[in-house]
Amino acid sequence: MQTPYVIIDLDIVETKFRELSEALHSTELCYAVKANPGKPVIERLAALGASFDVASVPEIDLVLSCGVEPARISFGNTIKKQRDIAYAAQQGITRFTVDTMSELHKVLAEAPQAEVCVRLFHDCEGADWPLSKKFGCGFADAKKILIAAGNAGCTTGISFHVGSQQRNLDAWLAPLQLCQQLITEVSRETVAPEFVNLGGGYPGSYLDDTPHISVYGDAIRKSLHDVFGSNTPRLMAEPGRYLVADAGTLHTEVVLVSDRDIDARRWVYVDCGVFGGLAETLGESIRYRLHTEHDASAPASQIVLAGPTCDSADIIYDKAGYFLPDALQVGEVIRIASTGAYTTSYSAIGFNGFAPLAQGYINIVAMKEPAV
Incomplete structure (x- = not known):
C-alpha cells in the first residue's frame, strides 16, 4: 500500500x-x-x-x-x-x-x-x-x-x-x-x-x-x-x-527536508497534511505522537511539519515544539500514532490532485462473544 x-x-x-x-x-x-x-x-x-x-x-x-x-x-x-x-x-x-x-x-x-x-x-x-x-x-x-x-x-x-x-x-x-x-x-x-x-x-x-x-x-x-x-x-x-x-497508525512518507535561511528550524514535508487527513491539527489542537525508524536516542532538532499541498494553511505543527531525528531522510516513513479517529473521514477528495487517505485493517476475525 x-x-x-x-x-x-x-x-x-x-x-x-x-x-x-x-x-x-x-x-x-x-x-x-x-x-x-x-x-x-x-x-x-x-x-x-x-x-x-x-x-x-x-x-x-x-x-x-x-x-x-x-x-x-x-x-x-x-x-x-x-x-x-x-x-x-x-x-x-x-x-x-x-x-x-x-x-x-x-x-x-x-x-x-x-x-x-x-x-x-x-x-x-x-x-x-x-x-x-x-x-x-x-x-x-x-x-x-x-x-x-x-x-x-x-x-x-x-x-x-x-x-x-x-x-x-x-x-x-x-x-x-x-x-x-x-x-x-x-x-x-x-x-x-x-x-x-x-x-x-x-x-x-x-x-x-x-x-x-x-x-x-x-x-x-x-x-x-x-x-x-x-x-x-x-x-x-x-x-x-x-x-x-488508538487503533490507528498513519504512515506518511517524507517528501522533502528543507533547510532555508528564513527559518533556523528544518521544515519536514510529508505526503499527508491538513487536507489529507490531519485536519485536527488545525490550531495544533490535537498533538499526535510521531515515530521514525531511527533510535529514540539519536540526535534530534526542532522541526516544522507540513503537508504536500500548495496551500499555506497546510502546516501540521509549527508552534508545538516537535523534534525529529537529524538523520531523517527523504523517502523514509513517519508513523503517526492514534490516528484512527477523524483522519480518513476528514480527508479531502482530490484537493490538489492528491488521493483521499487510504485505510487498511488487521485482525479481522469473528467475535467470540458480545460485550453487552
Whole structure:
C-alpha cells in the first residue's frame, strides 16, 4: 500500500469498547460513525452489541448494511433535511435528536412516535477540541421542546457533549445537574424525560497524557450519584474518538527536508497534511505522537511539519515544539500514532490532485462473544 495510509487494528477497537462498557456499565454505547466509518469497524462494533449514532442517510445505509437493527440506530445530527427524517423513519429508525422547536416539528411530521432527544448546549471547557454554538440549546428552549414532545406522545430524553478529548474529569457534573433540573420541571407539565445521553469526550492517547478510562468512569458515576442518587435515568453515550483513535497508525512518507535561511528550524514535508487527513491539527489542537525508524536516542532538532499541498494553511505543527531525528531522510516513513479517529473521514477528495487517505485493517476475525 502506498503512503499515506492508516492501518486500523480491530482488536484494539474491541478492547476499547469493552473497557468503556465496563467504565460506563449499564450505559448504551452508540458509536459516533463520523469518527471512522470503515465498514470493518462498524461490523466489529455491531458484533460486540454496540448501537450507532449517525448523521446522514449514507451513514444510515452503511450501518444497516452491516446488519444492525434500526432500533440500535440514533439519528443524532440536529440539522436534518425533512426528507432524510422521512427516509430514516421508513427504515424503522425512531430515535432523533433536536435542539430547536422547528426541528422537532420536522420530526413529528415524519415520525410522530419518535423517541426525541433534546441536546443542551455546553461550553466544553477543558476539551482539546471544543465544540461551538452550532449545537445545543439553552435550558429554557430545552424545557419548551421537551414539553412539546412529551405532549405529542413522544418518549423524551436529554443529551449534551462536553467537547472532544475532554481532560476535565468533572466536566459531566454541571450538565448532569441541568438535566436533573429539566427532568424535575418538565415532569410537572408532561411526561418526564426518561433518558440522559452522556455524549462523547472520552479521550484518545496523544502527546499529552490523560487518565485511564476507568478513572473517567469513576468520575462520571460519582457525578451521576451526586445528581440523581438512586434514581439514575436510562443512560446512553456517544463515543467516537475513544473507540478508534488508538487503533490507528498513519504512515506518511517524507517528501522533502528543507533547510532555508528564513527559518533556523528544518521544515519536514510529508505526503499527508491538513487536507489529507490531519485536519485536527488545525490550531495544533490535537498533538499526535510521531515515530521514525531511527533510535529514540539519536540526535534530534526542532522541526516544522507540513503537508504536500500548495496551500499555506497546510502546516501540521509549527508552534508545538516537535523534534525529529537529524538523520531523517527523504523517502523514509513517519508513523503517526492514534490516528484512527477523524483522519480518513476528514480527508479531502482530490484537493490538489492528491488521493483521499487510504485505510487498511488487521485482525479481522469473528467475535467470540458480545460485550453487552
